[in-house]
Amino acid sequence: MVSHATVGHLLKQVGYSLQANRKTREGKDHPDRDAQFAYLNRRVLAYRRGGRPAISVDTKKKEILGNKKNGGRDYRPKGKPLEVDTHDFPNPQAAMSVRQRSE
Numbered sequence: 001m002v003s004h005a006t007v008g009h010l011l012k013q014v015g016y017s018l019q020a021n022r023k024t025r026e027g028k029d030h031p032d033r034d035a036q037f038a039y040l041n042r043r044v045l046a047y048r049r050g051g052r053p054a055i056s057v058d059t060k061k062k063e064i065l066g067n068k069k070n071g072g073r074d075y076r077p078k079g080k081p082l083e084v085d086t087h088d089f090p091n092p093q094a095a096m097s098v099r100q101r102s103e
Contacts, residue, residue, distance in 0.1 A: 016077055018073045021070060021081055021083070022084070024083045025083050025085045026086050
């Protein structure tokens with residue numbers, strides 16, 4: 001049996017290091033992004049015209065499928081982090097392929 005520290009030392013000797021993902025893969029703009037903000041802006045303006053407050057609440061949503069940033073790290077060749085998407089917009093194609101694999 002070998003400890004995780006020993007495995008880490010062995011991986012380091014052959015050129016690996018613990019690395020976080022790097023957001024470098026630029027995707028297309030999400031088609032609903034501008035529409036969502038335009039809608040919210042219209043609602044805020046309407047409330048303010050009526051003398052009512054508008055409160056913005058940021059909530060968490062379901063986990064997005066695909067090559068997205070996460071808080072973990074794993075061993076990769078030194079200087080070669082896993083490249084992931086710069087934006088975390090849902091990818092309908094990734095969701096479809098996961099559904100197809102699970103059927």
